[in-house]
Amino acid sequence: MNKYMGLDRAMFDRYAPRQGRKPLLPELSECAQVALMCRMLFREGWNEHIAGHITYRLPNGNILTNPWELAWDELTASDIVTLDSQGNVIEGDWNVTPAIGLHIQLHALRPDINVVIHNHGQWSGIWANLQRVPAIYDQTGAHCGVELPLYNEYAGTFENQATSLSAAEALGDAKWALLANHGALVVGRDLRQAHLRVVTLEWRCKRAYEVELAGGGVPLADAEVEKVSITDANGFPFCWEAMARRELRADPSITD
Numbered sequence: 001m002n003k004y005m006g007l008d009r010a011m012f013d014r015y016a017p018r019q020g021r022k023p024l025l026p027e028l029s030e031c032a033q034v035a036l037m038c039r040m041l042f043r044e045g046w047n048e049h050i051a052g053h054i055t056y057r058l059p060n061g062n063i064l065t066n067p068w069e070l071a072w073d074e075l076t077a078s079d080i081v082t083l084d085s086q087g088n089v090i091e092g093d094w095n096v097t098p099a100i101g102l103h104i105q106l107h108a109l110r111p112d113i114n115v116v117i118h119n120h121g122q123w124s125g126i127w128a129n130l131q132r133v134p135a136i137y138d139q140t141g142a143h144c145g146v147e148l149p150l151y152n153e154y155a156g157t158f159e160n161q162a163t164s165l166s167a168a169e170a171l172g173d174a175k176w177a178l179l180a181n182h183g184a185l186v187v188g189r190d191l192r193q194a195h196l197r198v199v200t201l202e203w204r205c206k207r208a209y210e211v212e213l214a215g216g217g218v219p220l221a222d223a224e225v226e227k228v229s230i231t232d233a234n235g236f237p238f239c240w241e242a243m244a245r246r247e248l249r250a251d252p253s254i255t256d
């Protein structure tokens with residue numbers, strides 16, 4: 001993986017820092033990138049106690065994930081656990097959630113996606129519990145397009161293999177989903193794309209909740225949303241790095 005984490009090369013070259021300028025981020029191991037992702041998403045509201053799992057499939061087929069015992073705002077790079085493609089722990093000191101089966105099934109079903117994230121986010125959770133799909137009211141909520149599936153069959157937690165397989169199959173080729181009375185599921189080609197999808201989903205859900213609470217507004221037209229949503233494929237230049245730097249400033253030990 002290159003240091004710019006899947007950002008479209010042409011777009012990156014167009015805005016690349018001039019020679020001699022300092023890099024946007026220090027070199028980061030893959031485990032450090034996953035630890036940073038946990039910290040970044042915790043700050044965005046994906047912070048339900050010790051709930052939530054991120055998996056990141058490496059080119060060799062192994063899968064990195066966060067440990068079960070630790071909250072997303074305390075773990076560091078050395079806490080990240082390595083699994084084989086079947087979900088067996090091959091390196092790491094911690095346990096892995098029994099709900100990891102959902103991720104293993106999704107990685108097997110979707111060769112196009114290397115990152116799977118599930119949690120019970122603050123704002124997406126409201127809409128999941130309302131069993132409604134929020135409208136898009138602004139540009140920031142529009143980065144990943146209009147379509148947002150809602151799966152409204154809550155059949156228990158994901159430790160049950162049949163339950164997790166039905167959720168994985170229901171996702172189909174979607175990039176994200178609200179899970180009724182449960183939480184949200186986001187997938188991506190790489191960490192950068194998955195990060196943009198989570199932050200866009202959470203922003204969209206927060207804004208829609210606030211706008212409706214304030215008496216309602218006028219959603220963006222679908223055609224306008226689709227124009228903005230080219231970002232989803234290309235990656236949002238420099239956003240991942242800026243949010244990663246924020247975490248590294250707050251706690252430089254994340255990379256340990």
Ligand SMILES: [Zn+2]
Nearest residue numbers: 118119182183
């Ligand atoms: Zn859950």
